[in-house]
Amino acid sequence: MxxxxxxxxxxxxxxxxxxxxxxxxxxxxxxxxxxxxxxxxxxxxxKGYIRRMGGVFDSKKLGYCSTLCAISVPKNKVEYVSKVVNSYDEITHNYIRDHTYNMWFTIIAPSRERIEEIMTAIKKEGEVLDMIDLPAVRRFKVKASFKLSEV
Missing domain, CATH: 1.10.10 (Arc Repressor Mutant, subunit A)
Incomplete structure (x- = not known):
């Protein structure tokens, strides 16, 4: 670069x-x-330096619901389950963590019912036994930017 x-x-x-x-x-x-x-x-x-380019909207003001999910995935199934999770347009972030619940992702959908459909499908398709659903109680918006250039 x-x-x-x-x-x-x-x-x-x-x-x-x-x-x-x-x-x-x-x-x-x-x-x-x-x-x-x-x-x-x-x-x-x-090359993977940019994950996505697009608008950032306040989904709640647009009438959408969201939740943060955490699942336990055996290491040998992480790649497969990631593909299952990432196959849904409603998934906005998906991260691997060093924890019992080692895959965390967010779902933003038009309704709570749609979120539950997606969670059920991920459990079934990914053969996920343990999932935690963590809808936001309070929102915090953190803006992070990183200075890369020398000027």
Whole structure:
């Protein structure tokens, strides 16, 4: 990753410019071509530096429900169960932890019923014996950004 990639990540992790051509605006800021910005972002995503690019919405205000789930997965089944979990569009995060409950993921869906359908399906498809459902009682919004470039 070169310094331009680092600067591009510094800028985009806090959002894209709200203009008709956001990649052109980024290009002008970085003094490179628009197509190079697009190429670099695609390359960074393909290499795993960028997980996703998209809007962040307040799902509760939009009428959605959410929960955090924790499951115990045998080490030899982690990859398989991850694929099962990640097959649902409603899953927004999925992390492996060093704990008895070693896979944690969030579900955001239009209803509590849909969340329960997904949890039931994951238990069945992934042959998961133990799942904890942890809906939020209080929300905390933490914004993290990481300075990568030298400038």
């Amino acid at each position: 070169d310094e331009i990639d680092k600067k591009l990540l510094d800028i985009t992790q806090n959002g894209l410019p709200m203009v008709s051509r956001p990649f052109l605006a980024l290009a002008e800021k970085l003094k490179i071509e628009e197509r190079e910005v697009i190429y670099r972002l695609e390359s960074l995503k393909n």
